[in-house]
Amino acid sequence: MKWAMKNLTLWGLVALLLFGPVIPSFAQDEIKIGGIISLTGPKAALGQEEKRGYDMAIDKINSLGGVLQKKVKLILEDDRFNPSVAVSAAEKLVAEDKVVAITGGYGSTETLATLAALKNYAPVVVWQGAGAEKIEKLYGKEPWFFHLHPWGYYSLLDLKDFMLTLDPKPQSVAIAYEDTSYGVDYSKFAKKFWSEAGFKIVAFEPFKSGSFDYAPLITKLKAIQPTPDVFYWVGYVGDAVLLIRQSKEMNFNPRIFADTGGVGFPEFKKQLGKDCNYVLGIDIWSPKVKFPTSTKYPDLFPSSEQWLKDYRDRYNGRDPNYWSLISYVALAATCQAIKDAGTTEKSKVIAALEKLDTMTPMGRLKFGAGSYGSIHQGYKQGLVFQWQEGEKQIVFPNNLKTGSVIYPTPVWDSRH
Amino acid sequence: MENFIQVVVNGTLISGLYALIAVGLTLIFGVMRVINFAHGEFMMLGGYTTYWLFVLLRLDPLLSLLISMVVLAGLGLIVQRCLINPVLGASSLNQILLTFGLAIILQNVAMILWTSDYVSVQTWYSTHSLRVGFVRISVAKLGIFFMAIILMMLLGIILKKTETGKVLRAVSQDPQTAQLMGIDINRAYMIAFAIGTGLAGLAGAATSTVMSIFPTVGVEFIMKAFAIVVFGGLGSVAGACLASFILGVTESLVGTYVPGGGGWAEAVSFTVLILVLIFRPKGIFSS
Numbered sequence: 001m002k003w004a005m006k007n008l009t010l011w012g013l014v015a016l017l018l019f020g021p022v023i024p025s026f027a028q029d030e031i032k033i034g035g036i037i038s039l040t041g042p043k044a045a046l047g048q049e050e051k052r053g054y055d056m057a058i059d060k061i062n063s064l065g066g067v068l069q070k071k072v073k074l075i076l077e078d079d080r081f082n083p084s085v086a087v088s089a090a091e092k093l094v095a096e097d098k099v100v101a102i103t104g105g106y107g108s109t110e111t112l113a114t115l116a117a118l119k120n121y122a123p124v125v126v127w128q129g130a131g132a133e134k135i136e137k138l139y140g141k142e143p144w145f146f147h148l149h150p151w152g153y154y155s156l157l158d159l160k161d162f163m164l165t166l167d168p169k170p171q172s173v174a175i176a177y178e179d180t181s182y183g184v185d186y187s188k189f190a191k192k193f194w195s196e197a198g199f200k201i202v203a204f205e206p207f208k209s210g211s212f213d214y215a216p217l218i219t220k221l222k223a224i225q226p227t228p229d230v231f232y233w234v235g236y237v238g239d240a241v242l243l244i245r246q247s248k249e250m251n252f253n254p255r256i257f258a259d260t261g262g263v264g265f266p267e268f269k270k271q272l273g274k275d276c277n278y279v280l281g282i283d284i285w286s287p288k289v290k291f292p293t294s295t296k297y298p299d300l301f302p303s304s305e306q307w308l309k310d311y312r313d314r315y316n317g318r319d320p321n322y323w324s325l326i327s328y329v330a331l332a333a334t335c336q337a338i339k340d341a342g343t344t345e346k347s348k349v350i351a352a353l354e355k356l357d358t359m360t361p362m363g364r365l366k367f368g369a370g371s372y373g374s375i376h377q378g379y380k381q382g383l384v385f386q387w388q389e390g391e392k393q394i395v396f397p398n399n400l401k402t403g404s405v406i407y408p409t410p411v412w413d414s415r416h
Numbered sequence: 417m418e419n420f421i422q423v424v425v426n427g428t429l430i431s432g433l434y435a436l437i438a439v440g441l442t443l444i445f446g447v448m449r450v451i452n453f454a455h456g457e458f459m460m461l462g463g464y465t466t467y468w469l470f471v472l473l474r475l476d477p478l479l480s481l482l483i484s485m486v487v488l489a490g491l492g493l494i495v496q497r498c499l500i501n502p503v504l505g506a507s508s509l510n511q512i513l514l515t516f517g518l519a520i521i522l523q524n525v526a527m528i529l530w531t532s533d534y535v536s537v538q539t540w541y542s543t544h545s546l547r548v549g550f551v552r553i554s555v556a557k558l559g560i561f562f563m564a565i566i567l568m569m570l571l572g573i574i575l576k577k578t579e580t581g582k583v584l585r586a587v588s589q590d591p592q593t594a595q596l597m598g599i600d601i602n603r604a605y606m607i608a609f610a611i612g613t614g615l616a617g618l619a620g621a622a623t624s625t626v627m628s629i630f631p632t633v634g635v636e637f638i639m640k641a642f643a644i645v646v647f648g649g650l651g652s653v654a655g656a657c658l659a660s661f662i663l664g665v666t667e668s669l670v671g672t673y674v675p676g677g678g679g680w681a682e683a684v685s686f687t688v689l690i691l692v693l694i695f696r697p698k699g700i701f702s703s
Contacts, residue, residue: 040523048532212627216669249554
């Protein structure tokens with residue numbers, strides 16, 4: 001028995017010496033792409049939404065034969081919505097996993113930290129999240145950085161154009177913003193664009209995202225006389241729900257409630273019920289706006305209706321928000337570019353991404369110049385929507401609208 | 417002036433919720449000398465219990481509040497028995513690490529079971545408010561405030577008048593002597609922990625009617641609860657109640673009247689925490 005054990009160990013060692021070096025070549029049969037999203041932590045709901053898009057994309061790509069005859073492996077890292085965790089995740093992906101490209105992102109603060117860490121390595125980055133213009137200014141000119149999400153200021157220009165169509169034209173705007181890069185950046189542009197367009201900014205108030213009481217903020221805004229025509233805030237979905245709840249509680253009645261973040265999520269309606277009605281927001285995608293199948297890559301980028309059906313079938317009838325779709329596009333476009341390049345060599349993948357011009361379920365994707373110096377900006381369009389009878393209706397721009405805006409918002413006491 | 421009254425009312429109402437969370441935490445510390453970092457997660461679980469009772473059985477939170485409290489007290493008993501008891505003799509660092517680990521596990525379990533989506537219970541009183549003159553008073557928060565007052569009074573009576581209360585106080589003052597006097601301190605620990613987690617469950621249930629519940633909701637609350645507990649004096653129930661009130665109103669005042677106050681209001685609790693730790697480490701109300 002002892003002899004057998006000894007022999008086994010010996011043969012085991014011999015086998016390890018012989019076949020050991022072979023093992024890494026299995027690993028090379030995969031093309032590794034990194035993904036950095038918040039799978040846990042305060043913004044996990046969004047990270048999970050992004051993951052759903054990734055999962056769909058990775059299955060689709062591999063079912064189409066993978067990339068360069070190899071299977072694509074997505075290495076997901078959880079940044080827990082924490083900049084320092086995001087930095088170590090980014091470094092791990094580049095240094096240890098040696099991924100070909102990195103996708104990911106949601107919040108601007110972690111994105112800034114991540115990109116600062118990645119700058120030394122300059123890998124191919126196809127980033128679906130973050131809208132702060134600071135990121136555009138700092139990294140927009142980097143040849144390795146591709147950005148899909150419209151920069152925040154596009155939404156604010158869209159909202160401004162929309163407000164100018166209203167009759168009577170709103171006069172005063174109260175702005176509240178969550179006090180990290182995301183809110184600070186959006187609110188700064190809101191203030192700039194809107195005051196230039198002739199709206200009077202009567203309040204400009206920061207708040208802490210995730211607070212459990214916004215009564216002080218609402219009380220402060222309510223004390224402004226006359227009541228501001230527009231109440232615009234920048235925050236996440238939990239903030240949006242609580243701000244509306246407490247506006248109702250305290251009978252705060254601006255003519256317009258608008259937000260460029262949280263109000264777009266299904267949870268906003270789910271938690272508020274009919275109180276979600278009349279609130280305005282911006283989406284960069286709506287299931288109501290139809291985009292055709294890509295002529296170049298029909299399997300990878302089906303029509304928006306088909307993609308929606310695939311998502312619902314896969315996730316038991318759940319409705320997606322655009323974060324799953326934009327994550328799908330980020331990963332799919334990255335893989336397609338590697339395929340088009342015919343190699344994982346960085347400069348060629350970058351060239352292929354620059355050449356990419358295709359219809360996607362979110363609209364046409366062609367990386368081009370942004371307004372503040374970036375060279376690889378993907379999407380720019382915004383759709384102003386209003387919650388009406390628990391449904392989002394696109395109310396602006398006019399060529400894509402699915403309903404007319406209800407304005408002014410009925411006062412709380414008159415709603416049943 | 418109208419505005420000022422509204423601001424004070426806002427602050428007073430929110431302090432009810434603060435008290436429910438902080439008192440459980442301070443009771444556990446007072447009796448067991450254990451800082452329960454998982455207290456916020458017990459609150460989160462209380463919120464989910466109420467939410468699911470509402471979704472599955474259409475049970476109104478007013479009724480399910482008590483169920484959540486009992487369920488969480490029960491869970492507290494199990495946790496105390498299986499996890500806290502073995503480390504009671506260990507250094508406080510071990511205890512902190514244990515409860516901290518427990519907090520993370522509970523958050524992740526909640527995420528796996530119920531995803532990270534925000535949920536809340538919508539009842540007619542969730543966003544309903546009473547109009548008293550020019551002041552608006554949230555019905556749900558008013559309910560929570562009165563419930564907190566009644567519970568705190570009840571807890572006060574239990575601690576002062578009943579046999580169990582005397583046992584808890586004796587153990588809190590001097591566990592060794594209490595043991596020499598024939599008091600079963602393990603039983604006292606169990607009771608204190610169960611009351612504490614039960615109150616956290618109740619706070620969670622109440623929270624689910626006025627704001628969203630999600631797996632990490634407890635984190636925000638626990639930080640505030642720590643500030644209140646330190647402010648009121650570690651282990652002091654009455655101190656915690658008073659500190660909740662002062663903190664609630666101060667936050668409301670800062671949030672409304674200081675320019676950019678929304679950002680500063682959140683800092684109030686931590687400024688208080690730091691100042692108290694430096695100047696009055698035993699709490700502002702200790703003699």
